[in-house]
Amino acid sequence: MPETRTIADLAVEVRSKNAGPFWVTMEVFLRDQAGYELVSFLDAPVIARLYGVDPAGVQIFRVPALNVVKVSFPRPVSQGSLRDRDIHAGQHHVPLARLPITGLRSS
Amino acid sequence: MTEVRILAPTGMLGAGFPPETVTRGLELGADVIAVDGGSTDSGPYYLGSGTAKTAAAAVTQDLRLLLKAAASARIPLIVGSCGTSGTDSGVDWVAGIAREIMAAEGLDLRIAVIYSEQHASDLDLRRIRPLPPAGPLDPATLADCTHIVGMMGHEPIVAALEGGADVVLAGRATDTAIAAAVPLMRGLPPGPAWHAAKIVECGGQCTTNPRAGGVLATIDEHGFTIEPLDPDNTCTPQSVAAHMLYETVNPYSMREPAGTIVVSEAAYSAVDHRRVRVEGSRFEPAEQHTIKLEGARVTGYETMSFTAIRDPHILGQIDTWAALLRKMIGEWVTRALGLGDGDYEFDLRLYGYDAILDGIEPDRSPPKEVGVMLLVRAADQATATAVAKVVNPLMLHLPTPDMDYLPSLAFATSPAETERGAAYEFVLNHAVDVDSPTALFRIHRLEATDA
Numbered sequence: 001m002p003e004t005r006t007i008a009d010l011a012v013e014v015r016s017k018n019a020g021p022f023w024v025t026m027e028v029f030l031r032d033q034a035g036y037e038l039v040s041f042l043d044a045p046v047i048a049r050l051y052g053v054d055p056a057g058v059q060i061f062r063v064p065a066l067n068v069v070k071v072s073f074p075r076p077v078s079q080g081s082l083r084d085r086d087i088h089a090g091q092h093h094v095p096l097a098r099l100p101i102t103g104l105r106s107s
Numbered sequence: 108m109t110e111v112r113i114l115a116p117t118g119m120l121g122a123g124f125p126p127e128t129v130t131r132g133l134e135l136g137a138d139v140i141a142v143d144g145g146s147t148d149s150g151p152y153y154l155g156s157g158t159a160k161t162a163a164a165a166v167t168q169d170l171r172l173l174l175k176a177a178a179s180a181r182i183p184l185i186v187g188s189c190g191t192s193g194t195d196s197g198v199d200w201v202a203g204i205a206r207e208i209m210a211a212e213g214l215d216l217r218i219a220v221i222y223s224e225q226h227a228s229d230l231d232l233r234r235i236r237p238l239p240p241a242g243p244l245d246p247a248t249l250a251d252c253t254h255i256v257g258m259m260g261h262e263p264i265v266a267a268l269e270g271g272a273d274v275v276l277a278g279r280a281t282d283t284a285i286a287a288a289v290p291l292m293r294g295l296p297p298g299p300a301w302h303a304a305k306i307v308e309c310g311g312q313c314t315t316n317p318r319a320g321g322v323l324a325t326i327d328e329h330g331f332t333i334e335p336l337d338p339d340n341t342c343t344p345q346s347v348a349a350h351m352l353y354e355t356v357n358p359y360s361m362r363e364p365a366g367t368i369v370v371s372e373a374a375y376s377a378v379d380h381r382r383v384r385v386e387g388s389r390f391e392p393a394e395q396h397t398i399k400l401e402g403a404r405v406t407g408y409e410t411m412s413f414t415a416i417r418d419p420h421i422l423g424q425i426d427t428w429a430a431l432l433r434k435m436i437g438e439w440v441t442r443a444l445g446l447g448d449g450d451y452e453f454d455l456r457l458y459g460y461d462a463i464l465d466g467i468e469p470d471r472s473p474p475k476e477v478g479v480m481l482l483v484r485a486a487d488q489a490t491a492t493a494v495a496k497v498v499n500p501l502m503l504h505l506p507t508p509d510m511d512y513l514p515s516l517a518f519a520t521s522p523a524e525t526e527r528g529a530a531y532e533f534v535l536n537h538a539v540d541v542d543s544p545t546a547l548f549r550i551h552r553l554e555a556t557d558a
Contacts, residue, residue, distance in 0.1 A: 027352050
């Protein structure tokens, strides 16, 4: 096992997508309840730091029945504009998936 | 007990589906075929230009199978958001394809089209409200839009069906309205009707094998049951519940023109190994009926150029190289063309290094090769292309500061520059209060003599 466990290590799937032209949304599908509880540290300030967005705009939904944490925030770059490098926002889950777990939990 | 069975063959008209899955849906007693023809998901170009993302041949293939299925079973076919963005041109495009197919196949079906395009001058600014995260609407923004569409609910579709249509080709509609229309028209409760419509909006996306074709939802007084059309495919409580997460901001509630779908109390249970029962969905009617507006405007004209680097020496200092390139682009463009910052904009992307995530890229280890994309935007195409051409020698030969010779980098194409034409952006994230859910939409019955 690698030294630092990441969210991806606990998840079946981590994905991101546009939710309309003005929002991005992402979901972490945890393998089990234990993993679901380990990511309880995910909150608006953590997401805001990770994605460089305003914490006030970050919405977090927990779906215990599916062991899912869902994160939505306004798209930082207008869809399809000169500086939009991910038209469907389909690759923006990666910073979340790579987020370490152990360091945050053991302290 | 009243039941309505919705056949959702695919997530998008033109995406394709196995023909036998539609046959299977008819055998299961489908009452309506509903299919989405569009989305904003692929960006503002399609609304801005009023053109479709899908190929005419692919739409023709899907539509032929669906028109023949609808005719043979004598059930309605509903297509929403025709031509990707639901502009009037998109509706006319799909209607033209449908008429060709009907003529070729000898089908006698009554088509109604529903136009959803709005003229800026017809919209009442006092009744337009921003949706988060948008701010108040500047009237100039409306006037700048090349196309504005209103997103219809089920009501105009129901009106077209009650007017005798066999086939409804709708402009911009909510993904759910096309599937909810018939169950609501037949008097089924709105909670199950809307929730089922949301679950089937992407065809097989709510199954364990989304590539195996669409689904059939059976709606009744108490809830709905969903099953895949392919007998070998399965729906599980997890696969169905998880679809409420897909492309939604909030997984528990979704706004429609007439109210809000609330699924926080919904229970998903397995009927057997491949069918799922859902009960407990609610629909909360809104006090004020609202129509969401979508609009796009031209932001300029773009030219793209793409070169690539394999030399490990340059890749070892790719950030330094890119910073130098950015600085020299400004200098060379000013020197050669006399243009300053406000005259053009560019985006320089290092594919293979940090292009996709840019400032939030967590891994900046040295890459093996890098594709360098230059995207230039200016007020006109000639200026954008002139900038890209002036930058061309830099993208061919720029060394790192410590090199005392000129490298030659790997352009991907000749000519290096590709003119992308007009670039667009979505500018409306607003809803307009309306007195009638059908007021902004125009329903036309196509006659056999219409050209």
